[in-house]
Structures are given as structure tokens and as C-alpha cells.
Amino acid sequence: MRLNYRYTMKFMGKTLFEKIWNRHVITSFPDGVALLYIDRHLIHEVTSPQAFEGLRLTKRRVRRPELTLATMDHNVPTIDRLNIQDPISKAQIEALTQNCAEFGIMLYDLKSEYQGIVHIIGPELGLTLPGTTIVCGDSHTSTHGAFGALAFGIGTSEVEHVLATQCLVQRKPKTFKIEFKGKPKPPVSAKDLILKLIGTIGTAGGTGYVLEYGGEAIRSLSMEGRMTICNMSIEAGARAGLIAPDQTTYDYLAKGNRPFAPKSEEFDKALAFWKTLPSDPDAQYDREITIDASQIAPQVTWGTNPGMVTDVTGRVPEPNQVSGYSPKDVEQALNYMGLKPGTPMTEIKVDIVFIGSCTNSRIEDLRLAAQIFKGRKVAKAVQVLVVPGSQQVKKQAEAEGLDEIFKAAGCEWRDSGCSMCLGMNPDQLKLGERAASTSNRNFEGRQGKGGRTHLVSPEMAAAAAIEGHFVDIRNWNRG
Amino acid sequence: MEPFKSHRGLVVTLDTANVDTDQIIPKQFLKSIHRTGFGEQLFYDWRFLADGTPNPNFPLNQDRFHGASILVTRNNFGCGSSREHAVWAIQQYGFKAVIAPSKEINGTKIPAFADIFRSNSTKNGLLTVELKEAEVEEIFQMVGRYKALEITINLEEQRVTLHLPEEISFHFEIDQAIKDHLIRGLDEISQTLKHQEAIQAFESHHNPQWFVSS
Numbered sequence: 001m002r003l004n005y006r007y008t009m010k011f012m013g014k015t016l017f018e019k020i021w022n023r024h025v026i027t028s029f030p031d032g033v034a035l036l037y038i039d040r041h042l043i044h045e046v047t048s049p050q051a052f053e054g055l056r057l058t059k060r061r062v063r064r065p066e067l068t069l070a071t072m073d074h075n076v077p078t079i080d081r082l083n084i085q086d087p088i089s090k091a092q093i094e095a096l097t098q099n100c101a102e103f104g105i106m107l108y109d110l111k112s113e114y115q116g117i118v119h120i121i122g123p124e125l126g127l128t129l130p131g132t133t134i135v136c137g138d139s140h141t142s143t144h145g146a147f148g149a150l151a152f153g154i155g156t157s158e159v160e161h162v163l164a165t166q167c168l169v170q171r172k173p174k175t176f177k178i179e180f181k182g183k184p185k186p187p188v189s190a191k192d193l194i195l196k197l198i199g200t201i202g203t204a205g206g207t208g209y210v211l212e213y214g215g216e217a218i219r220s221l222s223m224e225g226r227m228t229i230c231n232m233s234i235e236a237g238a239r240a241g242l243i244a245p246d247q248t249t250y251d252y253l254a255k256g257n258r259p260f261a262p263k264s265e266e267f268d269k270a271l272a273f274w275k276t277l278p279s280d281p282d283a284q285y286d287r288e289i290t291i292d293a294s295q296i297a298p299q300v301t302w303g304t305n306p307g308m309v310t311d312v313t314g315r316v317p318e319p320n321q322v323s324g325y326s327p328k329d330v331e332q333a334l335n336y337m338g339l340k341p342g343t344p345m346t347e348i349k350v351d352i353v354f355i356g357s358c359t360n361s362r363i364e365d366l367r368l369a370a371q372i373f374k375g376r377k378v379a380k381a382v383q384v385l386v387v388p389g390s391q392q393v394k395k396q397a398e399a400e401g402l403d404e405i406f407k408a409a410g411c412e413w414r415d416s417g418c419s420m421c422l423g424m425n426p427d428q429l430k431l432g433e434r435a436a437s438t439s440n441r442n443f444e445g446r447q448g449k450g451g452r453t454h455l456v457s458p459e460m461a462a463a464a465a466i467e468g469h470f471v472d473i474r475n476w477n478r479g
Numbered sequence: 480m481e482p483f484k485s486h487r488g489l490v491v492t493l494d495t496a497n498v499d500t501d502q503i504i505p506k507q508f509l510k511s512i513h514r515t516g517f518g519e520q521l522f523y524d525w526r527f528l529a530d531g532t533p534n535p536n537f538p539l540n541q542d543r544f545h546g547a548s549i550l551v552t553r554n555n556f557g558c559g560s561s562r563e564h565a566v567w568a569i570q571q572y573g574f575k576a577v578i579a580p581s582k583e584i585n586g587t588k589i590p591a592f593a594d595i596f597r598s599n600s601t602k603n604g605l606l607t608v609e610l611k612e613a614e615v616e617e618i619f620q621m622v623g624r625y626k627a628l629e630i631t632i633n634l635e636e637q638r639v640t641l642h643l644p645e646e647i648s649f650h651f652e653i654d655q656a657i658k659d660h661l662i663r664g665l666d667e668i669s670q671t672l673k674h675q676e677a678i679q680a681f682e683s684h685h686n687p688q689w690f691v692s693s
Contacts, residue, residue: 026681027674031656034676037681047562049512054545060668075510088510095512137560139595153595155563157602157667165671167678171656188671203497204555204589237558287587295688305497305558324584422560422671425504443501443559445524 013280015175016244017210020150020277024133024386027169027394031169034113041068041162042118043105045075045096046424046431047137051160052099063166065104069127070108072096073117074424077385078414081110089425091095103163116390116416119143123227124392126253126261135162140358140440141232141240141332141363147253148245148277150210153234173239174286176209180217182294185471189368190225191360191438193217194232196300197291202324206238209287212386213243214280217293223252224364231359232440235306244278257350257392260301300345300470301442303333309441312460312472316343336444337452346470348454352435353378354447355411355458356387358439363396370402372462372473374386378410378467385427386436387419388412411465423448436464480604482664486575486589487631487642488548491538492622498552499595504568539572549630551578551618554589556607557596565634566599576632578608578639580615586653601657604664607641608632614649621647636663 014022021407024033037074048070055062062068086091092101093110101108108114119140122128130148135141137159144151146183158168181194202285211233218226226243233241250271253261262270295313308322310317316334318341321329334341341346355369366388378384386406388394394416403413420427421439429435429451438461442453456464463471508520509530526537533540539547555580557565566592569577570619577600579591591609592600600607609617622628629642641647660667 002604023685027677029656031659033656035671037685038677046509050563053512053514058668086510092510092512131638132564137561153561155561155566155595155599155602157599161668162672164668165634165678166682167671167674168669169656169671171654175645202584202589203558204593205584207555207588207594234559234595237555237589237593305499326496328494332495364495422501424509441499441501441559443499445505448502448525449505460640 013282013284015212015285016148016212016277017150017277018241019174020133021129021172022095024132024150033169035167037133038135038166038171039067040043040122040127040134042134042136042141043068043070043159044118044136044138045072045092047156047398048159049092050156050375051163052103052139052162055103055163058371062103062105062163066375067166068105068163070096070100070105070107071115071118071121074422075416076415076417077417077425078385078417078427081415081417085426096378102469103247106459111397113391113395115359116392118363119231120393121145122194123191123223124258124390125401127256129253129270130249130263131277139164139234140231140303142225142238143358145230145233145241146223146243147249150240150242152239172227172244174209174355176206176211176238177285177288178211178213178396179288179290180213180215180293180395181290182292183220184219184296184475185294188296189457189458189459190221190228192345193293194229195295195301195306196444198232198236198306199299200291201236201289203235203307204237204306206233206236209236209238211236211241212285215290215293216312219242219246222364223248224362227362228359231307235440241398245274250274298457298460298473300460301453302339302345303330304336304442304444306442308333309455310345310403312322312470316345318342318343326364346472349434350382350436350464351433351453352429353382353384353461354387354420354435354437354439355461356385356389356419358389358456359440359441361387361389361393363393363436366393366397366402367400369458369462370405371411371413372459372466374405376409378465382465383467384411385414385420387414387467388416390416416461420447422446428454429453436461436470480664480666481644482571483575483604483606483634483661484633485633485635486606487629489544489546490549490618490622490630491544491626492546492619493538493550493552493666496553497555497558500557500562500565501559502530503565504562507649508562510588514567515571517568521568522545532578536584543626548573548575549578550574550576551615551622553615554582556592558593561595563599563603565596566603566605570605572601574605576608577616578610578615581609582611584614585681601660604661604668606632606634606661608651609616609675610649612640612653630650635657640691668688
């Protein structure tokens, strides 16, 4: 029996997800949930204070402080960052400093050269490694899946649970293979691919699944582009997205200043393990979908959730024309957005352009935007914020002279943080203002009460800044 | 955490799909370092007008729904951010349960609640009940027809009963682990800490620094 069992197990193909899951299960319970070991716990100021308070009340300690890393990002001003005007924001930042000191957790604070958005700095520092489990009290933790790490967002109760036990009680999710065949035609980019997917399967299409992205389009993407894809898995309802590690991943981890990545012999040992991770050819998924990336046009959202999206060549839809949404929901969205059905997307004017967030604030995103801004001027009455994802990205961009390109075009070059993605800091849209944003959520009020958000790629955002309205960057006269 | 076995209460309906956690509790209220005080901020941007007065069109502000403890809404409730403040706000307002429908799209069942929201709800003892689309539609119809609709949610029996002149009952499915957790109302961390030895044994052969088993 035992031999038979082993024989079957050996020859049943496993997915990348199953390989990571299996090697992190400590024990399984009769009701089908498992106790899962967590390799890395990232924390920030917004979702952690109540968790630390819980530890104090129950007199518990942090089980593995050395596997925990903290930074501050959500509340951080992007101008004069050390001088926080909002006393409540300031108190939250200070609480994180005190909690990290009390519980012995490493913190990259506002004075650190490594500070930045938590999902930007994890990969940048080499903390995010293939085959690991990573959690954070933030839904965009899915970003780290780009390295073949099982990474997902958790609530504050679970933050406390991980701090106290270094484990989580989880039910094994189902698997969903997303195959992007063909190659996207530049300037169509990773952002357009993921927006197209969300428009196709809906904002709850991935609920209960871990998404595994594959196909020629994914293989051709840089790590930055892969992170953009995995980042927005949660906008498709999936807690986690995964991409199998390959040479692109190994090169990213081997190069650059990544203090936490393994070095020399340790790297070789790790590499041998990483190479065992990709899904076996005969692995089975619970669901699969194939999307032809070569046919994808630049995407622009028109509504109040990321599934309300269309090609830049499209029009604002009629309320009864949108599959997956009731006419009432579309009407409510269009009313909030101040848009009339039938309006070409390219006629929509913008007041603000935001280039930043954990979706699109890495060095490659800034390079792509800078190419568009180079030698051009931002349209009159349009304000442009360029917010690098981390202080390291900022430093790199400045070394390449990108900041000078942005400033010469009329953009504001800021310090790193989450900024206008959710406006917990002073960077917010005002009532009725319309933004082209490289962030991840176009929910009502997300970027500021009454603000209207259109999600786009960095290049689409930059072109909208120059023209004052959306343009199809594929045939835009760049003269 | 308070155990949840059965609850009878007044229903309020919110006829919007894809309600995200930014709507449930807007970002300006996430700066608190405390776990209480969020009830007043629930659905803030929908509930209050620009001048801070209650929006008379929003269900929670209507007299007939005053004191409601069961929220009935549409599909994909709680999508978006992982903020547990959304659950705290719903509970601190006075809700014990949220009911929403799953949806069938091209033969695929789409769950009623977003994953992280449902997980956060469970950790705090807020029951999320997934019904079929037609069943939720019937609740909306009955709330339209009767001034005050009371519902009993019996978790042990997995049954929702609408208290009408002629009672209507719906059976609902629920993850067994979630059901047990809610009924027992146990502290999950204490439960996990009972497995200290297993965790230690696991750690002895799992090296999370370099992630290579020795």
C-alpha cells in the first residue's frame, strides 16, 4: 500500500502552489484546514497597532522577530516627510516605532535609505524569495508572488496570530491557471494585461483561488512587470498570484544591492531548490483560462471598480451593456464618475495624474513614464505627481536623471510612500477631480472623497498628462 | 470572541453589489491605533452628506431600519483592502451577521464575500451567510413589502428563517471550520499555541532564512 501510495504521489504532477503549500504545512486538522508556517512577515503602521496591543493584553511575545520586518508607508507625506502635520497620522507612525522597539522588530523608518512601500522594499531587499510564504496586513501582498513565493494579505487578527505563532490557520485554496499566450505589443504593458484579465473574469472571478500566471507573455516580462501583474491578483478576488521563477527571477536576485538575498554558496544551494519549484507539466488546475496577449489594447477603467474597464479605443458603456454588472450598478458608477454612455475614452479629460503605488512605482515604471515625458510639457491645468515606491527607487531614478526629465516636463517629484493610491497622507483628490492613476483601485472616494479615478499604465498616464485627456499611445503622435 | 449560535434581528438591505472595504470604512478612519470607535464611521461617505448631516436616502438612516442587526446586500461584499477595521465597524454599529448571494457566471460559482473580509469576519465572530441569488432577491422583495422584516439565523442548523405571516426558510452551506470556530468562540491564537511542539519540530528542519531544508 505504502509503495503504491508513494508511486502515485511521485507521478502526480504538482503545481507551483502545491509545492510551496506542502512544504509549509505543520499539521492538518480534521475539518480540512491546515496550520501553515510563515517564512516572512512584513508589517506597516496601519494594520499592526491593534495586533501589538493584543499581544500586550495577553502577555505574548513575538515568536520570531527576526522573520518580521516593518516599514512605514501609508501615512507618509511625500513632501517634508519628517514633519508630519496630521497628529493622528503622526501618532500611528510613532506607535509603530515604539512597538518595533518593544518587541525587537527591525524597522526601516522614515530616516532609512531602505524605507518605501512595503511591497516595493521586500523584493528590493532580497527578502522576497521563491518557494517561501510571505504575509502582510495588506491585500497587495500578492505582489511578492511574482517571485514564486506564496504571498497573501491578512487582517489584523491574523497579523497578531503570525506575530505570536509564526503560523496561520488556512484552508487550502483552489488553483486557477492564467495563460497569457503571445506577446503584448509595446507600448502595451503588464498593467494592460492584468486589467484585461480583471475585465474578463470579474473582480470576484478569482475569489477562493490562487492564480498562477504563465505563458509567453509572462515569460517575456521583467520582474517589475510580473510584480504589477501579481499585485492586482486581489483586484480579481484572489488573495495570491504566482509566477514560476526562471532566469529573469534568478538574475534579479543575484544582481543589485539585495542585503537579504542569499550569496555565493548559499545562493547556489537556493538556486538548486528554486529550480524544482515550477509546476510539473502534467499538474492539474481547478480552473484555466487563456488570453491572447498580442491582441490586448491599452486599458482604461471607466467605473468604480477595476472590472469596469475597456480598451482605450472603446467608449463609456450603456448601463445595460456591461456583462457581470447590473444596470443599476453601472448607472451608479457612471453617475459617480460623471460620465455619459457613448463618450469615447479618449475624450475624457483629466485634472491629476498620479504615477506611483505598489502597482507601478518601481524603477522600470518610472523609466517608461520618463520616456513619454522626455522633451515634452504637461498640459496646462494638469497636476502630475510622480511618487517613487521606495527611497532606493528614488535614488536609482535620480542617478539615471529621470527626476530631471519629470521636473522639466512640469511633474512634481516626491519622496516615497503609498501617497495618492489611497490618500491616507496629504496627497488626495478633491471633490469632482478626475485622475489618471497608475494605482490599483478606482473605488468611490479611494483617492479622496468625491475624486474620480481611471486606472491606467504608467505610459498611458504620462501621455494623458501631456495631452490633458486619454490617448491611444499605440498611434499617438509623439512629435 | 463571543460565540455565535443563533440570532434573531431586524434586517436592513443595501442594494449594491461589490461593496468594497473603502466604502465600509473610508481611509481617514484607519489612522486610529485602537480597536473601538468605528461604528459611527461605518459607510461614512454614503451615510453622511458633505456637511456631515445624515443622508436621508441611505438605508441605515431610515427610521424603519433603526436597530437593524442583520445586513442583507448583494454579491462580492467586502472586496478590496484587507482592513479589519471594516469588520470592526460593521460589528460596532450593531450588526451580528451579513447575508449576500453567490452568483453563477458561465457555470462558475462566484462566492458572495471577498476572501479576506470573510476571514476577518470569522476571527471577530461576525457571521457571513451565503445564500443563492433568488433567495436574497426574495429577502429584498419582502423588505419592500413589509415595514419591518425580522430574520433568525440559526448557525447550528445552517438555516435562515424569515419571520413573515407565512414563514420562509432557507438552508445555507458554510465551511465546517468557520462554523466550529464561530459556535465555540475560541481564541485562535490559544488554540494554535497548543501546537507549540509541532511548530518547534517543523522549525528544526525548515530553515526560513535561506529556505532550503537541511
